[in-house]
Amino acid sequence: MSETLEQIVKDMKERFAVESSVYAGDTTLLLSPEYLQAAFQTLRDEYHFNMIVDVTAVDYWPQQEPRFHVVYHIYSMLNNDILRVRVPLNGNGPHLPTIEKIYPGANWKEREVWDLFGITFDGHSDLRRIVMPYDWQGHPLRKDYPLGYEEVQFTFNAAEIDKRKPYAKD
Amino acid sequence: MGLEEKTGNMGVVTTTLETVVNWSRTNSMWPLLFGLACCAIEMMGAQASNYDLSRFGMELNRASPRQSDLMIVAGRVSRKMAPVLRQLYDQMPDPKWVLAMGDCASCGGVFNNYAIVQGVDEVVPVDVYVSGCPPRPEGLIHGILTLHEKVKKEKITHWA
């Protein structure tokens, strides 16, 4: 961790009560959802994290408190630092304020998180499904969503699977 | 046909209707210009300088399904893409053929999950399957020649 990043982490601890950890050179801040917008505004304006690299989520089902972590990666071109911010969320109707106003690039990434994890972003300008079909049910990357594994055909079960398989007609 | 043997060389060739129709179909089979994923790159490779698919009368990829005879499904078909694929197939005029290029189009390949249709034969009827991930351009050309063989064997009774 570089000196500037160390200072930033220290400041963020005082101002937004974050917890920090370091693993393999990656710095992670654990931020509570209510400070989200203020913290990112500060990080962008005062600490030069001018680029959003990624927004994604991790599902810790069946654990409910917190069930999700929304993970942000932001990059500072000036200091050449990458910072990870994790925001824990409960499993019951998870929602977060959007950071689209601060980083316009987060627009699609938040849509993707909504599509695949079902985490709502309040105040988002265009929260539609992005990668799944428009009328898809459920959120596939949640851990309680099945992978949809199809049985592999072998000699002993080929005929049986063949019977069930919906072949297209001309 | 035997007629030539009796009449000698008169500059006339006699054949059956089905042979001549099948012959002309195989030699001007226009594929739909339609790539999905990785296999589309190898399909482009097959049409480019080194492999030169136009040797078989197939260099003319039509961007509109209404002008094409062959649909090469080059790549994995997602659940979102499947209805689009079926619509393209329905828009193609008869006679039409489908070639499933690559493992994903044939059976789902390595992607055995919620998003990918497990074999494009669930969506459109397939004539030839080409294996490989992605198949080499030679593989694709072999598949196309196999399809040509198949077309040449079509009977007049099948056209109805």
Add this chain to the structure above:
Amino acid sequence: MTNIREVTVDELRHLVSDRAMTGETMLLNMGPQHPSTHGVLRLLLELDGEIVVNCIPDIGFLHTGVEKNMEAKTYQKAEVMTDRLDYMNSVGNNLVYCLAVEKLVGLDVPVRAQVLRVILTELQRISSHLLWLGTSCLDLAAMSVFLYAMREREMILGVMEMISGQRMMTTYIRPGGVWRDVPSEFVPAVQEIVNVMPGRIAEYESMLTKNMLFTERTQGIGVISAEDCARYGLSGPVIRGAGVAFDLRKARPYSGYEQYDFEVPTYDTGDIFGRYMVRMEEMRQSVRIVRQALSRLPAGPVLSDNRKFVPPPRSEIGVSMEALIHHFKLWTEGFNAPRESVFATTESPRGILGVFLEGDGGPKPYRVHYVTPSFVNLQSMPLLTRQHFVADVVGIIGSIDIVLGDADR
């Protein structure tokens, strides 16, 4: 099977202008089957005559569910999926995944493997740019460039086949090094490419750079400023074409890139032509890196000898009981990674390519997430196409060099 649902204007009310509601402007659907969308991209264009008022990209037609599928496989087996994400940069996808795994478990890579990785990713960068050159010029109605570019691309695919047996999906880079050592014909073959390429690049440039048909369609079209690039998180040739020398190979070096002498080309116009110039120069720089790497390719092992993570070579299995146990354990159960998360980044031919990898103490990744440049760069389509002609949309899509497998995952 579901049917295609028609999109009504009401659903997109917040995205289109008010004039679309009265029917003054027209909504035109472009794709998913369109010859110049480079795959299965769908664009909804709002048109005022022939001028684009607004462009709404619709992606996901190639959503493959790779991330979920990787969670169901062990760390080694999941790597096979990564090739097929960005199929123009499959070696780079392997590399970033392996970097993440190595970072997660703390694995060292021998020097020879690192140099081989650099050679292969740079060759892949050249081949990706060549295909971009061919197809995007095809969109601008320059057919012959495509045939020339594919000719050189076959040389690089030949090298890939030589080392791994596969032309595109090599899975040659593995956690802890590379799959196995390169054959003796590898160095002469790469040398040949390195010798040939500079002349060929000059040949392409002679066809395009001063060609009025090309410059008229590219200069001043699809302009984006450096500030907008940073705000939207765009990277790769798009941001470099806007004048920012931002390249992760320089900024956050990996695989020993800090030891190579190369430049980050920039161009300050931010239009299609700028991106074209940057990519052409990048190919030259890649050739330069490969040449340096070839000259310093050291002898030695190509895989780490940490047997807890890397399977032993075949020759050892016959004579060593321990090697047999390791082999069995690694290929049946896999190795365990700690309950931590890491983020690895590389510079792909299109921009920042990152992997967020989280372990849960077991042999399978708990969460893998690919941060892909096409997804981010595609987001700028409304910004780039506004107030341009429909015919220029085709050129703009080509210039940001999207790969839909990369965007949809």
